[in-house]
Amino acid sequence: MNTFRYTFASILLCISTFCFSQTPNAGAVKALNNYVNFANESTHGLMIVHRLLENFNQEVNQYVDLQSNQLNFFANKDLPKNIFIDPEKWFYDISPFAWYEVAKKESRFLKPNDAKMLNRHLDKLKAIITRVNEVRFELGDFIKNKDLQKGENQTEIFRQLEGCVNLYESFYLEKEALRKNLQQIHRKNYFQDTPYRSLGVPVLKDLHNSILPILKSLRYDVTGTLPDLTKKVEANVRQLNEIVNIHARYKVAKLGAQDFLQNLKKYQSSAPFNKKYKLYGRSYYFHNVELTAAVNRYSGGMIKATNDMILLESAHELLLMEEPHFLKIIYPKKEIQRPDEVQVIEAIPEQVNDRDVIVRQQSIKVDKKEFTLQIFDHKEQDGDIISVNLNGKWIIEKQVLKNRPYKFKIKLNPKGENYILLHAENLGKIPPNTAAIIYYYKGKRKQVVLNSNLNESEMIKFEYDK
Numbered sequence: 001m002n003t004f005r006y007t008f009a010s011i012l013l014c015i016s017t018f019c020f021s022q023t024p025n026a027g028a029v030k031a032l033n034n035y036v037n038f039a040n041e042s043t044h045g046l047m048i049v050h051r052l053l054e055n056f057n058q059e060v061n062q063y064v065d066l067q068s069n070q071l072n073f074f075a076n077k078d079l080p081k082n083i084f085i086d087p088e089k090w091f092y093d094i095s096p097f098a099w100y101e102v103a104k105k106e107s108r109f110l111k112p113n114d115a116k117m118l119n120r121h122l123d124k125l126k127a128i129i130t131r132v133n134e135v136r137f138e139l140g141d142f143i144k145n146k147d148l149q150k151g152e153n154q155t156e157i158f159r160q161l162e163g164c165v166n167l168y169e170s171f172y173l174e175k176e177a178l179r180k181n182l183q184q185i186h187r188k189n190y191f192q193d194t195p196y197r198s199l200g201v202p203v204l205k206d207l208h209n210s211i212l213p214i215l216k217s218l219r220y221d222v223t224g225t226l227p228d229l230t231k232k233v234e235a236n237v238r239q240l241n242e243i244v245n246i247h248a249r250y251k252v253a254k255l256g257a258q259d260f261l262q263n264l265k266k267y268q269s270s271a272p273f274n275k276k277y278k279l280y281g282r283s284y285y286f287h288n289v290e291l292t293a294a295v296n297r298y299s300g301g302m303i304k305a306t307n308d309m310i311l312l313e314s315a316h317e318l319l320l321m322e323e324p325h326f327l328k329i330i331y332p333k334k335e336i337q338r339p340d341e342v343q344v345i346e347a348i349p350e351q352v353n354d355r356d357v358i359v360r361q362q363s364i365k366v367d368k369k370e371f372t373l374q375i376f377d378h379k380e381q382d383g384d385i386i387s388v389n390l391n392g393k394w395i396i397e398k399q400v401l402k403n404r405p406y407k408f409k410i411k412l413n414p415k416g417e418n419y420i421l422l423h424a425e426n427l428g429k430i431p432p433n434t435a436a437i438i439y440y441y442k443g444k445r446k447q448v449v450l451n452s453n454l455n456e457s458e459m460i461k462f463e464y465d466k
Helices: 002-021 024-061 096-109 112-145 151-190 199-221 226-242 249-266 282-295 304-313
Strands: 353-358 364-366 368-378 385-390 391-398 407-410 417-425 433-441 442-451 456-464
Touching: 024 096, 024 112, 024 151, 024 304, 096 456, 112 151, 151 391, 151 417, 199 226, 199 249, 199 282, 199 304, 199 407, 226 249, 226 364, 249 282, 249 304, 364 433, 385 433, 417 433, 442 456
Parallel strands: 353 456, 364 456
Antiparallel strands: 368 407, 368 433, 385 391, 385 417, 417 456, 433 442
16 A cells, blocks of 8 residues: 555656646746847857957057057958858857747747747847948958058048947847846746755856946946945855855856956956056956956856756746947047038028928037037937937937947037037937937036937037137
8 A cells, every 4th residue: 555655656746747847937938048048149259259340440550650459369261251150160059040040939939929029139139240240341351452541441440340339239238128028028927936956056146136237337437336236246256155066067157256256356456457458448358358258158157157057957047148248449549530521501401311300409509619529328328329410411320329428529610500410210218319418618517418209300509609
């Protein structure tokens, strides 16, 4: 009788274990994680192109007045034709484009509306990395075939490099939107509170949440909250050090976390950093070279090791996303020829690019004919894409509006009208499209805000006050 009872109980246990491991939620969570894998492998590919773009920037600067510091030692010819496909498996077990196909195919396990929204993110991210791969060849060929001592060729290279800055920023913003929507969908529909066998996984996940705002702070060079954020990371690392876990992946993750904390403290101190990156600045160097290296796959590997542990211990948990580099362009000290010379405007236009021109506020008063403007996102950075027209010339074209300002040297026309116009290319997540303009008048900082939508573009005139 006892034997029968134990046998029956064992059968029930096997059935329940089988049912648990095969729940519909497990298939749906796997589908969600396909999107994470696509984003992470795309981040790896962007890192490789990022190094090429730094080299292009260095190469053109040496033709003006800056010493070239070779930061990386490979070129287009050393890499696959499409880094994100990689048929020879130089960089990935599964390439970003392969993950794209898997994510699209297995999105059928998700609710239709969720799948539709996530696939929109997927398509946008794929379009961005496709364009990044195209630009690496366009720039490489231009540099190879053009005379870089000519100002107009230098200007064209910088124009293309600035376009790459926007592509990297667009990828980051779209990746963040994808991450937040994945978390929301997972929490609402597929979350199961299953205990981990390893005590370290919850701590590593909490550490990841502590790291994200730190990397964002360095990306935008706004670091006022770093002391409090650093304390959280210190607490997380202390917890990791107290946990006894001999698993090889745990050791990798813990070493990455320790390395991250060590370099974070170097960033906050006056410790010297690689002199080749002096012109890029501390935030750029530590974000791109030290901190992301501590956590991303192809260096410290903390996030990859944590994700491996999650997959081993749970079929219902969302994986962690890695953090992409940001791109910064270093300009020569000597001002190069720019394609944004103003022209005489006899009358303010009533329409620009088939949009009505609206003048809602008084003019911008300036006491100099040559001055600097700063343009940035007025409120939350929400993916606004703008073009800005100065006296009939586009000084910004289809660029993501950021919290970090774009800076422009403005020269007023000696006669005729002078104006600046905001043209919305999209509405971001919080309509309308809003841009703040900072300028100085009689030594005092002034600000105006322009608002535009897909039907109207706001314009404001400049008034020279002698």
